[in-house]
Amino acid sequence: MQEIFKKLDLLDYIDSFSKLLAREKSIIMEGDINLHFRLINELSNFDLKEPPKVANLDNALLHIQKQGVLKIYEIYEFIKIIDYFNYLKKFSFEGKLAEWIDRIVIPAEVLNICNYFDEKSNLKSGINEDYDAIGEAIYRNKQEIKQNLYKIINSSKLRSYLVDSQVHYINQEECILVRGGFNHILKATVINRSNSGFFYVVPHSVSTLKQKQSDLINKQEEILLKVCKEVSSLFEKNLLFLKFINKEFDRFDHYQARLFFAKMGDKNFILPNKKGKNKLVEFKHPALHDAKAITIDFSKSVVMITGVNAGGKTMMLKSILAATLLSKYLLPYYANKNTEVGTFKEITAVLDDPQSVKNDISTFAGRMVEFSKLFSSKSAIVGVDEIELGTDSDEAASLFKVIIEELIQKDIKIIITTHHKRLASLMAANDDVELIAALYDEENQKPTYDFLQGTIGKSYAFETASRYGIPHNVIKKAKVVYGEDKDKLNELIERSSALEIEYKKKIEKLEYEISEYERLNKNIKEQKESLDELIFEEKSKLHKEYKDARNEAKKAIKAKIAQGHQHLNIAHEKAKSIKTQKVQEIEADLKVGDRVKYRSSKGEIVSIKGKKAFIENDAGMKMQVLLSDLKRSGNIPKVKQKSSVTVQKPNTGHVKLDLHGQRADEAIDNLDKFISDALIAGFDEVLVYHGIGTGKLSFAVKQFLDKHPKVKRYTDAHPSQGGFGAKVIQL
Template sequence: MRVENNPKIDTLINQLDLNDHISLFRQFFSRESSLYIEGDQELHYRYIKALDAIEFKAPPKVGDFTNIKFHLKKQGVLQFEQIFEIVKVVRYFRYFQNRELEGIIGEWMEKFIIEPKFLEVEKYFTHEGKFDENLDETLFNLGSRVKEHKANINESLKRLTSSQKLSPYLIDTQVHLINDEECLLVRGGFNHVLKGAMVGRSSSGGFYVSPDLILKTKEQIRYINEEREAIFYSYAKEFSSKLSELLPFINFIDKEFTKFDNYQARVLFAKSRDLQLIKSKKDSKIVLEGFIHPALHNAKPTSVNFSKNILMITGVNAGGKTMLLKSILSAAFMAKYIIPMKVNEHKSHIGGFKQVLAIIDDPQNVKNDISTFAGRMQEFSKIFECRDALVGVDEIELGTDSDEAAALFKVILDELILKGHKIVVTTHHKRLAALMADREDVELMAAIYDEKNRVPTYEFMHGIIGKSYAFETAQRYGISNKIVQEAKALYGDNSEKLNLLIERGSQLERELKQKHKKVDEKLDELETKERELKDERARVFDELEREKNMLKESYKTAIDEAKKAARAGDMKAIHRAMNEANKKLPLEKKEPQIAHVTEFKVGDNVKYHSKKGVIVAMKDKKEAIVEVDGMRVRVKTSQLKHTQIIKQKSTTDIKVNVQKRAGLKCDLHGMRAEEATEVLDKFISDALINGWDEVIVYHGIGTGKLSYAVKEFLKTHPRVKKFEDAPQHLGGFGAKVVTL
């Protein structure tokens, strides 16, 4: 169904001043089609955007296939012109196929499989749609004979124009073609010197005459053409028979070309006028940024956020209220039909509606004897029959007492909202605006007036009720200052003050609601953050517990591996086991150290590695003797930590430092006896603290003094259970294996 056959759509296009825009758009169609594309709009939009991304030539103008398909279905014979319409469509799709495009356009073009039978028909047509007679020998010969006869006719006519007898009667020496007859243009009295048939009269009073001497040649041409027409008919019959067999293919390309034509018309129209392609969304929100109504020239771009159910536009006369209403409805209409428009497509959002309805014009008509108000009521009653529509009402109070209308239209608008409608209203009636302003789903906009220069700015401000500035507008359009001043005096200051109070009261009420709304949003935001912090705290705590358990397990595994290494008899096995133990130990996190000096004294509770003890003696500030689990150990103070210091618990991180184990062997080679016993004492203390139950001490053989000192020390040490010479592969007499 074509849009022109839908009076409602035609009326809406006219009401919204879109006639010229739609007419220009239609010129880009290859053949007449509906504005609305049947089917999945999301899918159509994907194809349109994909086509918009490539450069391509416009399709040729193509006729409708309805009669063509009807004739083929009835086994009729098509004319060459009808056959060429099909050829044009196939050739255009082949043009796209040859480009080997990627994406959905390329996939689409691959669906067109051209049958060999069609190629047998297509080859007979030139690019201009003429039948190629060169492919048929008989037609070629007949055509050559026609050309020859026509050349003879021209020669005969040229000889006549050179005749001295005919020369006085000739108006010009050209050969004219009138009604497919070759003629000469002559004056009256020509019949004395020229025999022939008069074909027509010229505007200057001359006569177009076809001479008798070329009649015989014309007759021969006529016979030849009849023979050619018979051959053409036989070809048309043959072609029609083949195309009848290809009717499913013709139906397919006809349907696909109609769809493609809708796509390409939108793309090429948008490119030609620098317009944007935007599709309606699946909601009712309307946000326009940089929209320009196509009927306006050098207009200020419209920006409006219409997210609520009702937009009420007030303010100065001739300030652009009606055009803002038409712009909102036009944008929704064009987005519904994916018609290109001037808008910022990235910042705009246009919802989808089942219908776009407008109550704009004055319905009063002499023929139907109806008043303005009665006509408006009829239009509103029709809207109540619809649902989920975008409705625009210009000057809603038109045609009746505004005070009575305020209450009536307030209730009407409330009921329309319940029907799912979204409504744009322009009004000068502040009482109606004030009544509607207390609704949460009403957005107020006012046309701004430049009081200094006394002109409208054609800009709008959200959240206020605007003045009409009727007196200023009347004065601007030629009403004398005297009349305007008298009208102001008659209107009275009190009325003006009342209007100002209504406007200001409405503005303050809306500002208060906005502030309350912002506070509520802030509270919700804080509550959300509080919940997120609690969840994060619980998550971090769980994660730390897992890390601690993993560290404990790694710690235990490392100790077990190290003990196995100590019991091994082979040094290589010991080293391998130690390497495995080190790998299983968690990496020590090195924290940046702050240089400071810690003072220790006798009696301080300290921690040495993982053991706690008490300082029983101080050699100097650098060394101390600490009693740990009944043992006294000489250590450096830098290795001690006070245990009285209370560490602050971290709410986010728990750092675990694990000290590396002491070595399993002690090498005393080259030391004096006194020095060796001191080193051995510290080595055994460290081994006990770290949990080793077996170590090895290397002292060598030499003079035997160092070996003797080691034996004597081990005999007297309270924690040494036994000791013996090491196996030969571990040092023999030069080493002792000590059991703790």
């Protein structure tokens, strides 16, 4: 693993990620990458504190299994993990995240142990009375030592012998510094001498108090050992739970570290796909400072990168492999979210010169060894830098052409950098080959670090040599030796690249103009719809005003106002001239399947009968309307959600089952349900008690476990967990 990271210049990047982990471990996450991706996305919606730094507990778990007694600091490492999951349970998670956290059921007796210790892993006050009493005695004894030393230092008899009035710490002992002759005044033990010939001494009265303190500390350690034995015994009973939560902590640690890492520098997660689509969009290699973002499509089986020396060909190759590798392990990196990377089982980088005195192998022979391994690979992506390295270029071109074509048939994607024009020209006609050229700025005589797809690039060897200090007369002679015909070939390649660039610029300009036209056309349609709505509203208002006027006329008739009927008839005539129907754009050639709009509802034509049509709107309702009332709608219909089957989570999170006292058929039914629940809950190991008795129940359990497809293996439990009367089952 480290080797491939080193070849792709990712060591520092991986190291900076690893520092975010709560404890040292591999960056690889086992399990379904799609589930990991979903849980990470759900976690990103919450602002959680980082997991505590925790030691590796594999040896501690093994120690518990062997009925050993843990040290106080080892117990506290487990407490930190349990406390953190207890903290997570306070959040209102949803979806898969809620299912996962709910599955972690902390036994009450284990949770109670968390209350034994403070944040510095010391036993809290009130947990053990004897421990508290000795703690107070130790504190009083320390105060007595301090007072005794203070009294001696301030003694008038000893003052003439004191070098200073300070308390010194020599060899972890509290002492005072005195001159010779002190023994006439003070009884003390000399523990060291200063460079000036003075004596560091511990008064006998202080020594007595220190001995008492040592005895108290020993008693305190005895009580602490007793507490550790009790906790270790409790941990032994819950060994399967501790193994489970230790593993789940690493899983959560992976998620949180990746989220924190993604936020540092605005990186994105790119989930590998199985569609065969491979495209980097605005990717930046993390090893480059202020890197230039690259966009490249490498969906074809072979990507051949040619062009200028020192123009970024090797870094392009490393970028493709690096993005693939980081996606494989779900590590975020600098790229646009539209980046797509395929799924590959193997990622291989052939970048170095394999020649070595130790292995007695040539450059070309080493390359052949690397290529021979690829013929036994499947679903792999391999990057080869300077493929023609180490042998005759014409022979190599023919050989590598055939090798590459064979590897294409084996579903292997190959990324190649080369200056070999013959190999590039041989492969150019193959539809599975993508040509990419590193570009050169002729005017400024330097690489641009841009890339052009669909063409072969010129190496610019002479220009590069001149840029790095080779004399012009030497380069001129080299061009003569190189030959006029080959130089013309370079000119053709250069001209081809220039035409390709010009063509792409025109395409980009045309695409921009088309998008602008579509945008303006859309705006015009939206404006027309708005005007239609406005006209419809205004005519509706007029119609209402007419109604009001008609009502007034009716009132006038009832009041027997003269000529009332005549005015009412005139009002009716005016009403006929007011149309409340909405202005429509005449649509022609509507057919079944067209997207249409009816008033504020949008849908699709299901059938047409004469001047009427049946449409089904996006809400799923069907209606019959006039064809003349319909307008075209180019909007994409809403995608109906796919139905899904949800397996109900078991109500229990326990990893133990007791079958004592049950009949064989009843016990097997309960055991079957228990294993199903355990599999859904994600447990790797469970414990089943069946007892010894007559042996019938034990035999029935064994027969069932032998036939169960999800049982990997089972063994008799440890004597402390039931021995021959219980089975530890691995799923």
